[in-house]
Amino acid sequence: MERVSHDVAIDGEGIRLGQFLKFAGLIDSGGDAKEAIIDGHVRVNGEVERRRGRQLVDGDLVTFGGRTARVRR
Numbered sequence: 001m002e003r004v005s006h007d008v009a010i011d012g013e014g015i016r017l018g019q020f021l022k023f024a025g026l027i028d029s030g031g032d033a034k035e036a037i038i039d040g041h042v043r044v045n046g047e048v049e050r051r052r053g054r055q056l057v058d059g060d061l062v063t064f065g066g067r068t069a070r071v072r073r
Contacts, residue, residue, distance in 0.1 A: 005067040010056075015071065017044065018052040020062055024069040036064060 008024040018034060021027040027036060036042050037052045043063040044054060056062065058073040 003068060004061065004070045007070045007072045009072045013073070014055045014057045016052065017042065017049060017054040017056060017062065020056050020069075020071065021064060024062065026062065026064045026067055026069060041065075 006024070008020070010020070010023070015023065017037065018030060021033040021036070021042065022030060027033045034052055037050055040048045040050060041064060042049055043061075044056065045061050046063075056071045058071055060071045062069050062071070
């Protein structure tokens with residue numbers, strides 16, 4: 001199991017991966033998020049995710065740059 005750096009509370013049912021990376025402070029900009037996702041540097045629940053529009057839901061774990069954030073509703 002991955003060590004969670006922090007929980008990130010979101011409004012609503014879900015959030016897209018690219019948005020979450022910025023919102024959680026794992027990445028600085030949308031352009032950086034797009035590049036990191038396309039290059040395969042982002043994992044969701046332990047699996048490489050290459051879809052920037054991937055819908056995340058409560059409990060999903062997002063890892064980038066050695067840090068993991070958990071989606072919380």
